[in-house]
Amino acid sequence: MSIIALIIKREFIAKVRNKSFIVMTFLSPLLFVAIAAFIGYLSNMKADTKRIAIHDESGLFAKEFLNLNQTNTSYHYLDLSTIPTQGLKDSITNQSYEGLLLIPKTTSTVDLESKIEFVSNSSPSIVFIENVQNVIAQKITKINLHKANLDTLAIEKAQSKVNINLTKASGEQSLKGLNEIKIAIGGGFGYLIMMFIIIYGNMVMRSVIEEKTNRIVEIIISSVKPFQLMIGKIIGTSLAGILQFFIWALIGLSLLFVASLFFGVTVGPSASVAPELIQNTQEQFANTAQMYIGELWNLPIASILISFVIYFIGGYFLYSSFYAAIGAAVDNQTDSQQFLLPIIMPLMLSVYVGFFSVINDPHGTIAVVFSMIPLTSPIVMLMRIPFGVPLWQIALSVTILFATFFGVVWFAAKIYRVGILMYGKKPTWKELYRWLKYTQ
Missing domain, CATH: 3.40.190.10 (Periplasmic binding protein-like II)
Incomplete structure (x- = not known):
């Protein structure tokens, strides 16, 4: 087994055996369900007159x-x-x-x-x-x-009420609110990537800081190269995160099944439609629902799912390299705050660009440019894909993303190599730049 594989195995086992990891893995879905139920209860409460x-x-x-x-x-x-x-x-x-x-x-x-x-x-x-x-x-x-x-x-x-019928250029009837559904699908996938990057990127940084503080890293790098240690930490932590997400999805579906079985929670359109309304407008409702389902099936589902996996891997590895470099450069999490803002800002910017630009003009200049910039493309491009994006734009965006990832890994490894053995000094941006210039 290679050295990197051993590091990945070590990081993965260390994460999944951690008590806080185990507790939050099984407690988080219950907390989400409890919060959702509480919000539903509050929304149904009658306000004071x-x-x-x-x-x-x-x-x-x-x-x-x-x-x-x-x-x-x-x-x-x-x-x-x-x-x-x-x-x-x-x-x-x-x-x-x-x-x-x-x-x-x-x-x-x-x-x-x-x-x-x-x-x-x-x-x-x-x-x-x-x-x-x-x-x-x-x-x-x-x-x-x-x-x-x-x-x-x-x-x-x-006085008149106008209802405009939407029709495609091919002659097929279109539906209102379809753009909002598309942006919700793309935004949901983009939001998952952002949350994964923030949660598990911080976990990589904390792991590096902990080993550096305990001086364990001095023993580790006597046997492995700093670059191998950094890559192993990133991959091992990501595998632990994927396992946690899988368990959350499994528990969530199980809770949904239990709620529908024992508490009479109905899943589907009939859950929010009164029975008498269905009887009166059954044919119209069925036709409209069928049209929406047909439109959703016409979305590039395979492209969305494949792109999600690719951008998920590229985006996480790109940002985790930053987190690992920051963890190597500082001695505690307090000192890391000055370096975290430049990392969080592109993620927040991509969300705002997605919701305020893509929904209005998914093929406009702003949307296209930010879907090519590697720090924002994992979220912005996923919001654009449901609207139909040319294959060459996706290929170009992915190429730029992974090329940037390899470049960032190279730079981060230089910071990691020097900073992992630096103690007792709060680094500055100028000092990080000096570390990049070291050749030995």
């Missing part, structure tokens, strides 16, 4: 707000126009009401547009204020139309 007092001297708007009580459970409006204004303001101070809507009596609707006041102890939400403004604006509009002798009913009937 807020009481809003209305003092309408004009007598035009109170009824409009009272009608909202039948459909709005978040706010309950009370017509208290007969009570003096000062008494209502005192009630707000005593927190009997959430707020007071003061509508003065005027002879012109133009004055109402700027003289209505809302009194409260705390600043109300933007959504609430916009809803109140919309109710008042609609009522004033009807009054203005009536004064102009215009038929408001006829105007409402004349």
